[in-house]
Amino acid sequence: xxxxxxxxxxxxxxxxxxxxxxxxxxxxxxxxxxxxxxxxxxxxxxxxxxxxxxxxxxxxxxxxxxxxxxxxxxxxxxxxxxxxxxxxxxxxxxxxxxxxxxxxxxxxxxxxxxxxxxxxxxxxxxxxxxxxxxxxxxxxxxxxx
Numbered sequence: 001x002x003x004x005x006x007x008x009x010x011x012x013x014x015x016x017x018x019x020x021x022x023x024x025x026x027x028x029x030x031x032x033x034x035x036x037x038x039x040x041x042x043x044x045x046x047x048x049x050x051x052x053x054x055x056x057x058x059x060x061x062x063x064x065x066x067x068x069x070x071x072x073x074x075x076x077x078x079x080x081x082x083x084x085x086x087x088x089x090x091x092x093x094x095x096x097x098x099x100x101x102x103x104x105x106x107x108x109x110x111x112x113x114x115x116x117x118x119x120x121x122x123x124x125x126x127x128x129x130x131x132x133x134x135x136x137x138x139x140x141x142x143x144x145x
Contacts, residue, residue: 007102012047015056015098021130023052028144029134031093033058033065059095067091067138077139091138101137 010018023031031051038054045061047053058065069077072089076082081091132142 007099010095010098010102012053012056012060015059016048016050016052018098018130018133019052019055021127022134024127024130026127026131028069028071029138030068030070031055031065032068033063037063037065059093059098062095064092064094067093067134069138071144077141077143081138093137098137101133101140104136104140105133 019031023029033055037058041057041061041063046057048057055065067090068084069089069091072083072087074083074087076089078091081089084090128145132145135142135144
């Protein structure tokens with residue numbers, strides 16, 4: 001019996017790769033954070049200044065950001081999600097949620113000892129896989145495609 005893979009940590013650069021790859025050309029979601037949450041991070045807890053760097057800094061410093069699902073049409077796919085005023089699903093993303101999603105992805109897609117998660121983290125990754133990973137982080141499963 002194959003043992004379960006548990007992703008217990010991700011580096012700043014790995015998180016940036018996941019966010020950047022998943023968002024490349026993506027039109028169904030929006031990632032956003034509160035400026036006050038980012039400003040509350042000590043200077044030595046910040047690594048880089050692009051948008052994806054800031055998302056990584058937030059979760060690595062115990063904070064969160066939100067992902068809005070523009071395809072939701074009033075449907076929520078996680079117990080802790082909420083609808084905004086336009087019936088879009090809003091999901092709060094934390095490091096624990098990301099690690100859980102990465103663990104689920106590794107266990108679900110591992111093939112010959114080489115997981116699809118590894119493909120995301122190497123040489124720019126793969127949009128389709130990264131987008132599916134983001135859905136697993138948000139919803140616990142792939143909903144769209």
